[in-house]
Amino acid sequence: MDQTLVRMEGIEKHFAGVHALKGCRFDLRAGEVHALVGENGAGKSTMMKVLTGVYRKDEGSIVYKDREVQITDTRAAQKLGIGMIHQELNLAQDLTVAQNIFIGKEPRKKLRFLLDDKEMNKQTAILLKQMKLDIDPTTPVSELTVAKQQLVEIIKAISYDSQVLIMDEPTAALSDSEIDELFRMIAQLKEKGVGIVYISHRMAELKRITDRITVMRDGAYIDTVATKDISIDRIIAMMVGRDIYQPTRPDRQTSEQMEKVLEVRGLTRKNVLHDISFSLGKGEILGVAGLVGAGRTETARAIFGADPIDAGEIYVHGRKVRVTGPHQAVKNGIGYLSEDRKHYGCLLDMDVKTNVALAALGRFRSFLGFMNDKRLARVSDQIVEDLRVKTPGINQKLKFLSGGNQQKIIIGKWLTRDCDILIFDEPTRGIDIGAKNEIYKLLENLAAEGKSIIMISSELPEILRLSHRILVMCEGRITGELMNDHHASQERIMTYATDRFS
Amino acid sequence: MRITEIAGVKSKFAVQSGLQQLLAFGSLILLIIFFSIASSNFFQFSNLVGILLSTAVIGVLALGSTFVIVTGGIDLSVGTVMTLCSVMTGVFIAMWGLPVWVGIVGGLLTGAVCGFMSGLAIARLGIPPFIATLAMMMIAKGLALVISGTKPIYFTETPVFMKLSQGSLLGDIIPGFDIPNAVLVFFLAAIIGSVLLSRTIVGRYNFAIGSNEEATRLSGVNVRNWKIAIYSITGLFTGVAGILMASRLNSAQPSLGMGYELEAIAAVVIGGTSLSGGKGTIIGTVIGALIMSVLTNGLRILSVPPEWQTVVVGFVILLAVYADNLRRRKA
Incomplete structure (x- = not known):
């Protein structure tokens, strides 16, 4: 043992x-x-x-x-x-259970180029029976529940004699x-x-x-x-x-008198978000904490109109808005900075000035749709200067900039568009420590200028350093809300974040 | 220190990117020199004009295709939609007796509407561009045959329509300089296309969508509507090609058109536009189209049988895209 x-x-x-x-x-x-x-x-x-x-x-x-x-x-x-079962399932949805388990080591007939499906299904049936699973080896994986698929994945891993x-x-x-079924299987293993x-x-x-x-x-x-x-x-x-690193907490006014800029009521997306309600004040930084998979990014995307919602209402400056796509969110002054800069944030192959102007290109349009490139260049130069972006010029392609500078350009994109509600999803992910502090300062300045900020972060010191108020999410729900005063601590946030509902 | 480093990378990149443009242009010049040496009949004014004339229709189609390809899409319907535009122009002018300009506008609109429908299917119904435009290719082919009753429509009553591509405005002004109007239309279309793609908001969104569609959407750009607009632009260029074609043949031939879309795509690709989107130039497409027709013309003058000409063009496409890949890997 x-x-x-x-x-x-x-x-x-x-x-x-x-x-x-x-x-x-x-x-x-x-x-x-x-x-x-x-x-x-x-x-x-x-x-x-x-x-x-x-x-x-x-x-x-x-x-x-x-x-x-x-x-x-x-x-x-x-x-x-040594086998690993990843969080995201790696099964071919259109193949059967047996085909998935034996992928890459399919039993062959005597003529080597012919597959022996009978033998494969028989061996699979034995494996399934050992694990006391009632699944037909010839079922396509797409017809199984996520849980069953996970068990198939486990069987696939042990079929390598892991x-x-x-x-x-x-x-x-x-x-x-x-979960009970999974645990029973773990006990058997x-x-x-x-x-x-x-x-x-x-x-x-x-x-x-x-x-x-x-x-x-x-x-x-x-x-x-x-x-x-x-x-x-x-x-x-x-x-x-x-707490080796003592975060400097923001000194702030009471939130009761704050003008409500954004209010979300009962936001729900089936199986992902459950009855999300909160509000955001003018000049406030609202930290959203939680573990991976808590539904923080999903909440942001739902508010921004990037994903459809099943229920819920969104109010901007007290007025109910219907957001069915990002272009409408942007019209209402909401900007979103994705956690995945490379895929969802910027155009890596395009230059700094196009990225700065992307959300507001219409404003640089003159007669007959011609681009006013002179004004565009002026505005981009201004952004580069204001945000202290390190770049040889506005014609530099974004892929040659460091992560921190790319992030600044994306912030600049929303500033060019005059967005006053900014949702930052992991604003400092993949950014080195020096640049992190610059981004922090930038966020604080933006809030001081009256922009309202929702900041999703997995780094608790970051949340405690910047937020005026903190929401904690777990499993698609808001499980805690706390003012960032001396009662707030990493321990308290973690307790809310691991809160489990069934 | 860091900035100078980045600047170094940039200038190197700029040189390489310019190199590709030069590469395509250089290949064209080399081909012309080669054929000029190989045959004295090649570098003659009349032959060169002939090359330009034979480039016009495919060239205009390729210009339109460049737009959708830069978004990372494809349009397989341009060949048969072009035929449908010819047929509709024929219906308006020869069958209904409407004024020639009405027929031309009608032909252009036919193209734009077809492009709009493809765009609608792609952006609103979420059908992949390959499939949506394949369907449009069949629909347009069928409609062209149905509307024309499978017979060619001749423009015998309106000689001015023929002048549209075969006449020579330049020849009238400068005697002896008989460049057909079709070539003028091609160059004019290229200039308009180039301005659209590089100087206007549609062009800017065109590259943004091709570079990263999701990031563009998340920047609040109404990507769906812009895609519909871009497919409509492609359709409009297709309409121009359709009218040129009808005017050149002095008739609308309902059974032509299939296969033109692939030649147009080939010209775009030889011109250095990436099928994965985000990169491409109109001048590249013009050069690409010219390379294709110089090649066919030169090989014909050297008495290479037409079957073999096609084989050579196939290899040229492979070569062009491979050279482009090499450059990208370095950059």
């Missing part, structure tokens, strides 16, 4: 300028469920990507079954028997009864001696099925403890850590 399967020690990993893993360690025994927890960006996924060969470690050792191994790519990990199984947020999309790494934000679950818990924070190893000896509060405290 206590045989150690994997021992990772002194793992170091650097990404362009970021020290992602600082001498981390982790060990996994046969037949145990070992939780790996930490805030977003603590290094959990990076650690597991090192183990599964997605990333290569810079330094450190991995010992697998008493033998030091070099895991150079995902195939090597698979050969050793000894180590890494599950990344396996219950994120499951209902309670489905444990009995077979498989070691399971369980990554989850849900504290209650950890208590239920894990044997040990390892906590990581800011790319460093904190501690490993036996689950039965520790309280959930203690784990959260370890995840958040002592």
